[in-house]
Amino acid sequence: MALEVEKGRLRYRSEATGEDACGTGGRKEIMDKVSTDVLIIGSGMAGINAAIEAKKNGVESLLVNKGVLGKDGAATWMAGWGFSTPLVPGDSLEVIVKDVIRCGKFLNNQDNVYAYLKESLRSMDDLSAWGIKYKKKGNTYLEPYHMPGHSFPRHPKLDGFDGRMTGYEYKRVFAHQVRANRVKTVEDVLVTDLLCREGTVVGAFGLDLDRGEPVAFAAKSVIVATGGFMGCYEFTSANPTLTGDGHAAMYRAGVRMVDMEFVQFLPTVAVWPLGLKGVPNYCWDLYINLHGIFYNKKGERFMERYNPGDKDWTTREKLSRAIWREIKEGRGSSHGGCYLTFRHLPRNLVKETLDDLGNMYFKEYLNEAGIDLVYDGWEVAPGAHYVQGGARLDTKCQTSIEGLFAVGEAGSGSKDGADRLAGAALPFCMGQGYIAGREAASRAKKTSLPEIPETKDQAAALLAPLKRARGESAIELKKQIKKVMSNCTMYSRTAAGLDQALQEIRQLRKDVLPRLATKNKSVVQNREWSDALEAANMLDIGEVVAIGAATRKESRGLHERDDFPREDPAWLKRAVITLKNGAPQVEFEEVTFPLLKPSEVASVRS
Numbered sequence: 001m002a003l004e005v006e007k008g009r010l011r012y013r014s015e016a017t018g019e020d021a022c023g024t025g026g027r028k029e030i031m032d033k034v035s036t037d038v039l040i041i042g043s044g045m046a047g048i049n050a051a052i053e054a055k056k057n058g059v060e061s062l063l064v065n066k067g068v069l070g071k072d073g074a075a076t077w078m079a080g081w082g083f084s085t086p087l088v089p090g091d092s093l094e095v096i097v098k099d100v101i102r103c104g105k106f107l108n109n110q111d112n113v114y115a116y117l118k119e120s121l122r123s124m125d126d127l128s129a130w131g132i133k134y135k136k137k138g139n140t141y142l143e144p145y146h147m148p149g150h151s152f153p154r155h156p157k158l159d160g161f162d163g164r165m166t167g168y169e170y171k172r173v174f175a176h177q178v179r180a181n182r183v184k185t186v187e188d189v190l191v192t193d194l195l196c197r198e199g200t201v202v203g204a205f206g207l208d209l210d211r212g213e214p215v216a217f218a219a220k221s222v223i224v225a226t227g228g229f230m231g232c233y234e235f236t237s238a239n240p241t242l243t244g245d246g247h248a249a250m251y252r253a254g255v256r257m258v259d260m261e262f263v264q265f266l267p268t269v270a271v272w273p274l275g276l277k278g279v280p281n282y283c284w285d286l287y288i289n290l291h292g293i294f295y296n297k298k299g300e301r302f303m304e305r306y307n308p309g310d311k312d313w314t315t316r317e318k319l320s321r322a323i324w325r326e327i328k329e330g331r332g333s334s335h336g337g338c339y340l341t342f343r344h345l346p347r348n349l350v351k352e353t354l355d356d357l358g359n360m361y362f363k364e365y366l367n368e369a370g371i372d373l374v375y376d377g378w379e380v381a382p383g384a385h386y387v388q389g390g391a392r393l394d395t396k397c398q399t400s401i402e403g404l405f406a407v408g409e410a411g412s413g414s415k416d417g418a419d420r421l422a423g424a425a426l427p428f429c430m431g432q433g434y435i436a437g438r439e440a441a442s443r444a445k446k447t448s449l450p451e452i453p454e455t456k457d458q459a460a461a462l463l464a465p466l467k468r469a470r471g472e473s474a475i476e477l478k479k480q481i482k483k484v485m486s487n488c489t490m491y492s493r494t495a496a497g498l499d500q501a502l503q504e505i506r507q508l509r510k511d512v513l514p515r516l517a518t519k520n521k522s523v524v525q526n527r528e529w530s531d532a533l534e535a536a537n538m539l540d541i542g543e544v545v546a547i548g549a550a551t552r553k554e555s556r557g558l559h560e561r562d563d564f565p566r567e568d569p570a571w572l573k574r575a576v577i578t579l580k581n582g583a584p585q586v587e588f589e590e591v592t593f594p595l596l597k598p599s600e601v602a603s604v605r606s
């Protein structure tokens with residue numbers, strides 16, 4: 001049986017007859033493998049840019065995605081207007097790097113920050129050439145946004161804003177660039193494992209969701225670009241299908257993982273009306289533009305208690321923590337959030353801002369639910385937004401496994417440190433994409449196509465939930481993991497809570513995971529089946545996050561410990577977690593300060 005890539009899909013062809021051999025999913029053996037020079041797993045901004053760059057460097061790149069290109073759950077397509085790049089006189093790479101390090105509370109790998117952002121300076125030219133229409137006159141970017149934590153305004157505005165998030169534009173131009181550069185794609189393949197031989201990556205393994213067949217890829221270099229693991233939490237501003245599959249595959253393959261304790265939450269994700277549940281950007285934009293005020297169900301302006309100085313006007317982190325506490329302590333709104341309000345402002349100003357922010361579908365949902373933001377509050381709660389942990393990397397985005405690179409949210413490289421500067425994620429995706437694409441291509445040119453190892457065990461594990469006649473539900477298992485993660489690893493972390501999370505996650509892995517069974521036995525696009533594969537990854541992620549958080553005995557940036565409430569200079573080190581002989585091992589790595597020392601900054605912003 002031969003396996004070919006045709007129009008973004010895998011095609012199974014009988015070698016004897018040349019005929020299509022479709023519709024026979026669920027085999028124990030893989031049929032054949034797809035071979036390429038550079039395999040990129042995940043097609044958000046980081047993966048696509050890496051794939052294009054590898055192709056431009058003269059090798060074949062294959063982009064594999066568990067969804068449909070440009071229509072999947074990539075966080076990139078939801079992004080707002082933040083893109084940190086020097087646009088105004090006085091600003092520079094050096095100034096941005098320092099802002100990133102200050103925000104990261106000095107835990108950043110400063111060499112990596114510099115290397116990735118330096119490379120990202122090419123992005124504005126490329127993004128403009130690819131068709132993103134920025135508000136520009138000649139070479140001057142007009143009225144860039146100035147976001148909190150930034151020394152200069154540096155986020156370019158779109159021409160004719162019209163309520164569109166930049167994510168919509170990314171979706172349009174990136175999908176087009178994949179085609180324009182003739183990058184091969186395979187859609188609807190959920191990669192579960194990396195394939196390695198003697199400490200070198202040789203490919204990847206996964207499930208063809210269209211045909212229900214296990215499938216293997218052989219590659220000279222592999223780039224993991226699978227985004228974050230926000231889907232491991234009960235509520236997220238991102239797409240819940242981002243379950244950290246790439247993180248988990250790297251961890252199981254023995255990659256050194258770093259900064260896994262740092263997860264960012266966005267305070268203003270809509271919880272009501274139901275049709276808008278999970279919508280992040282509009283509430284945040286309204287809050288930023290109108291300086292919204294938050295109330296709990298007792299009608300208290302609770303930020304006065306948490307932040308007596310500036311009250312409601314503060315960082316995402318402080319807001320998230322406060323709202324989370326109000327909800328946990330029983331003062332949440334009727335649908336499990338708090339009320340974001342604008343009643344303190346002239347009605348016409350609120351109306352005009354709503355109009356400025358767009359004529360999008362959200363207004364219709366609000367109207368239908370009888371919510372008029374001029375008078376009523378919008379119920380919002382913190383949702384998992386971004387992850388800072390992932391593969392430990394060098395300046396070339398190389399992981400600890402030969403030939404394996406990681407980019408974007410999967411490729412931490414300690415670029416964000418303990419907290420992420422707003423609008424820094426996307427330039428990092430671009431910068432890392434350029435670097436990894438180039439490096440992976442360079443390695444591929446010097447390497448011959450490797451043999452992949454036997455994949456019987458992976459195939460058996462992958463098919464087990466489908467083949468098992470009866471057992472536990474993957475949807476229920478996912479719910480339990482999310483509950484543990486949200487209760488114990490979100491805020492107010494304690495040794496006892498993290499230990500409980502660890503015990504519960506290990507128990508679920510031991511008792512429930514081996515008994516997962518799908519009720520639906522279809523091999524075609526069986527969501528229950530992919531839920532089962534994702535749940536296994538979520539358990540690995542949960543374990544590593546809990547270990548990272550339990551290890552760090554201080555509070556710093558996004559990591560808040562009730563039992564260690566202060567930042568401690570002795571913890572200017574990173575916990576690196578590696579799976580060795582089937583068990584997680586923690587090592588420490590001291591932080592160095594080649595570009596900016598803590599002593600050079602009078603006060604570190606919180």
Ligand SMILES: Cc1cc2nc3c(=O)[nH]c(=O)nc-3n(C[C@H](O)[C@H](O)[C@H](O)COP(=O)(O)OP(=O)(O)OC[C@H]3O[C@@H](n4cnc5c(N)ncnc54)[C@H](O)[C@@H]3O)c2cc1C
Pocket residue numbers: 041042043044045046047064065066067072073074075076077078079080081082083084189190191192225226227228237238239242243245246280281385386407408409410422423424425426427429
């Ligand atoms: C609502 C929202 C707004 C944001 N706004 C901004 C902003 O304004 N500025 C900023 O700098 N950052 C912003 N961010 C963060 C930024 O968008 C992300 O960090 C960035 O887009 C991540 O890019 P990525 O390529 O790493 O991953 P993603 O864009 O998430 O892409 C991941 C890809 O991997 C694929 N994938 C996942 N698992 C598998 C698997 N097992 N097999 C195959 N494929 C897989 C997915 O289908 C997807 O294609 C925002 C995030 C959110 C959620």
